[in-house]
Amino acid sequence: MNEPITNLWSVPLLVMIPILTAIVVNLLYNKARAIRVISIGAAIAVLAISVVSPYGFHWFAGHPAVNADGTYTFTASVFSWKLSLEYYYGPLQQILIAVTSLLLLFVVVIATKSLSKNYGPYVAIVFLTYVSAAAVIMTNDFYNLWIAVELGSLLVAGLVASSGTGYAQKAALKYTFFSALAGSGLAISLGLILGITGYANITDAIHFLMTNDLGGMHAVLYVAFAFLALAWVYAGGLIPVHPLKSDVYRSAFPHATVLLQAQSKLMLVAIGIVLLRMFGALPFAREVMLSISVLTMIIGIVMALIQTDFRWTLAYIIVSHSGLVTVGLSLGTYKGIVGGLFQAVNDIIYMSILLLCCEMLLYFGKGTSIKFNGGIAKKSPWLAAFVILGTFAASGIPPFNGFQSELIIIQAALEQSLPEVAAVVLMVSISTFIALFRAVYSIFLKPGEDHPVRQSEAKRFEIPTTVFVFLSVLLAISFVLGVYPQLALGFLTESALKVVFVPWVP
Amino acid sequence: MGSIDSLYDRVKRYLTSFFAGEGSTDAITGYSSGELQMTVFFMVLAAMFRVFMIPLGIVLLLVATILIAYFAPIIRTVDRENSSDLNRVLFWVIIYFSIILAVTLWGR
Known part of the structure; x- marks a missing residue:
């Protein structure tokens, strides 16, 4: 499917359609019907483009494309005027953008149904958040990486603040404060790399580092790594920024958190891969990444265990499982990277199931507190079934997708002679089940406070048809990937091979 | 017992x-x-x-x-340190950044 395309038609469309949609729906402001039609149409369009698009490069201002063997499609004379701004659309980008596009469609449908005012700006922010996620995973240069991360962090704040509560606005403000720190960090990293190598393009910079001796300037590379790692930690919500990120996850509407957590995973994967490609050979670089990941996993899950609200529990589990994604990447081996990438795909899917169930609890007007709920299973057995199966998927119980990716990560850790990391992954998996099932039992399975007779007579909570369909689709994907993981692995292996063996190829 | x-x-x-x-x-x-x-x-x-x-x-x-x-x-300490208080997060971010930098420079 690799076409000798130098300017792939689909790349600008994946970026420009959501941007144009954001502008239009913002102008339409409160015209609900028009906004709904346009936004759903745009979401379907980007989903279709991401699925049917061939693989290839898109250059801004004529950057030469890179072949699989690391050579360029253009002649050497072109090198003199290339501007280094480049997007790449490959199998990894395809699966991640397609899954995010599917979630965008679900989020847009729910948002345009559930909101009562300010449709336009809210839907515009939703689309722009999608753009930041799509751009970050496609880019092969530090300029676009920086822009996508900066844009992404501001939009996260916007999406959270839009939920309207004082708590959410506070969380958004705190997150924005740190965006200045992480954004500047990435900019400094970009500046240092540009200063040492002369290239902002990642492929070119790696080529330069491999073919030139930096001599005394080597230390600058370590500083660049540290700043880029800081941006990675911030964008993905890894420790020690996780309290701010979990605040963000739990303060936004759950349907918005579906998109936020997908965006975070794409940021983690994109920047994580850049860190591996660019700095993977530095001593201790992978160890630093692994330490951050393991700590995030543990602190995230421990904090999830002690929460008394389902939204908060989910927020910390998202943080913890972000660590699971980055553990795989940080191992740096072919199997580890495949496991990390697969975990990112799976995590986006099963957390979306749980978040949509959470959205339904709010829709029923019951709240998400563990303390003051109970008996929802009797009133909405389908929702109980979805949340229990979602819990199984998140806890790595077969036959769901979480099992497959966690198994690959555990195998990769064992192959690296790191049984301790494998043990921590297992601990997280088991604790995820405890944390989630604690909440599921209290909210869904524990008898409610109503009198038993009155409870059975009480009106049932009906899940809206659209949400029922979305939950069924996500659960079906989770099940299919659990039974037949090759469906997703086929998209991920090429990227993992490139990172390990030909890191200069995007 | x-x-x-x-x-x-x-x-x-x-x-x-x-x-x-x-x-x-x-x-x-x-x-x-x-x-x-x-x-x-x-x-x-x-x-x-x-x-x-x-x-x-x-x-x-x-x-x-x-x-x-x-x-x-120790869970109480973990709970306390995980507050979203800006000063506390900033403190840990600075510590983290120093560690990342020190470890990688040491690796050289």
Whole structure:
């Protein structure tokens, strides 16, 4: 499917359609019907483009494309005027953008149904958040990486603040404060790399580092790594920024958190891969990444265990499982990277199931507190079934997708002679089940406070048809990937091979 | 009452002392699991230093066990340090950044 395309038609469309949609729906402001039609149409369009698009490069201002063997499609004379701004659309980008596009469609449908005012700006922010996620995973240069991360962090704040509560606005403000720190960090990293190598393009910079001796300037590379790692930690919500990120996850509407957590995973994967490609050979670089990941996993899950609200529990589990994604990447081996990438795909899917169930609890007007709920299973057995199966998927119980990716990560850790990391992954998996099932039992399975007779007579909570369909689709994907993981692995292996063996190829 | 029983009692007493009312609640389940999780994690972390030197791993494992037994329950500290207070997060970010930089420069 690799076409000798130098300017792939689909790349600008994946970026420009959501941007144009954001502008239009913002102008339409409160015209609900028009906004709904346009936004759903745009979401379907980007989903279709991401699925049917061939693989290839898109250059801004004529950057030469890179072949699989690391050579360029253009002649050497072109090198003199290339501007280094480049997007790449490959199998990894395809699966991640397609899954995010599917979630965008679900989020847009729910948002345009559930909101009562300010449709336009809210839907515009939703689309722009999608753009930041799509751009970050496609880019092969530090300029676009920086822009996508900066844009992404501001939009996260916007999406959270839009939920309207004082708590959410506070969380958004705190997150924005740190965006200045992480954004500047990435900019400094970009500046240092540009200063040492002369290239902002990642492929070119790696080529330069491999073919030139930096001599005394080597230390600058370590500083660049540290700043880029800081941006990675911030964008993905890894420790020690996780309290701010979990605040963000739990303060936004759950349907918005579906998109936020997908965006975070794409940021983690994109920047994580850049860190591996660019700095993977530095001593201790992978160890630093692994330490951050393991700590995030543990602190995230421990904090999830002690929460008394389902939204908060989910927020910390998202943080913890972000660590699971980055553990795989940080191992740096072919199997580890495949496991990390697969975990990112799976995590986006099963957390979306749980978040949509959470959205339904709010829709029923019951709240998400563990303390003051109970008996929802009797009133909405389908929702109980979805949340229990979602819990199984998140806890790595077969036959769901979480099992497959966690198994690959555990195998990769064992192959690296790191049984301790494998043990921590297992601990997280088991604790995820405890944390989630604690909440599921209290909210869904524990008898409610109503009198038993009155409870059975009480009106049932009906899940809206659209949400029922979305939950069924996500659960079906989770099940299919659990039974037949090759469906997703086929998209991920090429990227993992490139990172390990030909890191200069995007 | 054997020694295991009394250790269990001690941990349980520590944990239940945070909560008024019943001894077993939703919260106590979470805090107990969290405490165990952290305990095991610190031990695993200490043992991981075997990668550099096996005796170092053994010594650190013993030290970690003693420290955990002395400072338990540690879950309250973890809970406190995880507040979203800006100053606290900024403090940890600076510490983290220093560690990343120091470790990678040391690796050189």
